[in-house]
Amino acid sequence: MLDCAMTSRSGKPLRAQVLDETRMREIVEFTARTFLTPYPAPFGALIVDTKTGRRLIRATNAVVRENDPSSHAELRAVRLASKKLRRTSLAGFTMYSTCEPCPMCMSNALWARLDRVVYGATIADANCHCLQIHVPAKEIAGRSDMKCAVEGPVLRQLCDSLFTHPKMQKAFRSWSSGKPGRRPGSRKPGK
Numbered sequence: 001m002l003d004c005a006m007t008s009r010s011g012k013p014l015r016a017q018v019l020d021e022t023r024m025r026e027i028v029e030f031t032a033r034t035f036l037t038p039y040p041a042p043f044g045a046l047i048v049d050t051k052t053g054r055r056l057i058r059a060t061n062a063v064v065r066e067n068d069p070s071s072h073a074e075l076r077a078v079r080l081a082s083k084k085l086r087r088t089s090l091a092g093f094t095m096y097s098t099c100e101p102c103p104m105c106m107s108n109a110l111w112a113r114l115d116r117v118v119y120g121a122t123i124a125d126a127n128c129h130c131l132q133i134h135v136p137a138k139e140i141a142g143r144s145d146m147k148c149a150v151e152g153p154v155l156r157q158l159c160d161s162l163f164t165h166p167k168m169q170k171a172f173r174s175w176s177s178g179k180p181g182r183r184p185g186s187r188k189p190g191k
């Protein structure tokens with residue numbers, strides 16, 4: 001049994017950490033389902049009620065499927081959640097993302113007034129496989145008038161396994177932002 005008063009190594013109450021990991025596992029499993037479709041994607045986002053933990057919406061990256069460069073998982077999750085609730089504010093909700101939100105998605109999370117954003121893999125992890133914009137989500141949040149706690153990485157290795165899955169590695173080769181076969185340190189100078 002968990003002692004709610006116990007704290008984890010990160011200083012977060014153990015129960016809160018277990019809940020974060022449970023939700024991250026859920027969105028990883030949901031995201032991995034795309035590997036069974038013609039449009040595999042390693043990016044997934046889940047929005048839950050911050051207090052009750054009740055799930056509001058889940059979404060995956062649909063850039064290729066929708067031919068829309070802005071169809072990132074986090075952006076789609078916010079869009080779908082706002083439509084579902086018929087309001088523009090998602091105050092009172094927390095978003096879990098398999099990867100650290102890019103500046104576009106983190107900005108959108110701030111405009112949406114989300115309470116918290118919890119991420120798995122980092123932008124640097126994703127950048128081993130696809131192009132990224134190198135501004136940390138915590139920095140975007142820190143420069144905003146809107147308050148949103150950004151926490152991560154959570155279950156980084158598990159989330160990173162979405163990127164290294166053979167189905168995903170094959171799919172990256174067809175992505176316009178893909179970096180097939182390139183690993184950190186493998187980039188040749190001048191290229």
Ligand SMILES: [Zn+2]
Pocket residue numbers: 072073074075101102103104105106
């Ligand atoms: Zn994004």
